[in-house]
Amino acid sequence: MTDPWADLAAHRTATRDRRIEALFTVDPARAERCTLTADGLHFDWSRTAIDDRALTLLLELAQGVPARRDAMFAGERINETEDRAVLHTALRRREGPVLVDGQDVMRGVLDTLARMKDFAADVRAGRFKGQGGAITDVVNIGIGGRCRPVTTGRGCISCPTWTGPTSPTPCADWTPPRRW
Numbered sequence: 001m002t003d004p005w006a007d008l009a010a011h012r013t014a015t016r017d018r019r020i021e022a023l024f025t026v027d028p029a030r031a032e033r034c035t036l037t038a039d040g041l042h043f044d045w046s047r048t049a050i051d052d053r054a055l056t057l058l059l060e061l062a063q064g065v066p067a068r069r070d071a072m073f074a075g076e077r078i079n080e081t082e083d084r085a086v087l088h089t090a091l092r093r094r095e096g097p098v099l100v101d102g103q104d105v106m107r108g109v110l111d112t113l114a115r116m117k118d119f120a121a122d123v124r125a126g127r128f129k130g131q132g133g134a135i136t137d138v139v140n141i142g143i144g145g146r147c148r149p150v151t152t153g154r155g156c157i158s159c160p161t162w163t164g165p166t167s168p169t170p171c172a173d174w175t176p177p178r179r180w
Helices: 004-015 020-026 052-062 065-073 088-092 106-125
Strands: 035-038 041-044 138-141 151-153 156-159
Touching (some): 065 088, 088 106
Antiparallel strands (some): 151 156
């Protein structure tokens, strides 16, 4: 049995210099063949580097998705980096158990969400005081998952921590109202 990830990487390396226009030259029906409409959504991959071999390899990879999904819902340790279960399902569920290592974690999740809601209400109302008084500005520094550098409201900004050639300068558009 081969490794679909390794096969996909090898295929990408082998086709790296191929131009997308060449795919249309060898397959004039590519625009029609590489589109799909379902449930009102139109998906067109004809203008990507995906060829028939890449599509086959991607579909092979997709065969593992149901098992990974089931493992996530079962509370298995699928976060390989941190060797722990992911709690995406618990954060979105409001009733019923979510088991991790045989223990229902929902009571702790719901208690934490309630404390977060109370804390946010206290900050907004000015009841929670920082060292300099009421908190007037909030900087959200993303440490994982989906984080975008967007202004989230008056006096609030989200600053991602990702790096790379296209990453913005964190908090570049935010000026603190006072010096700390």
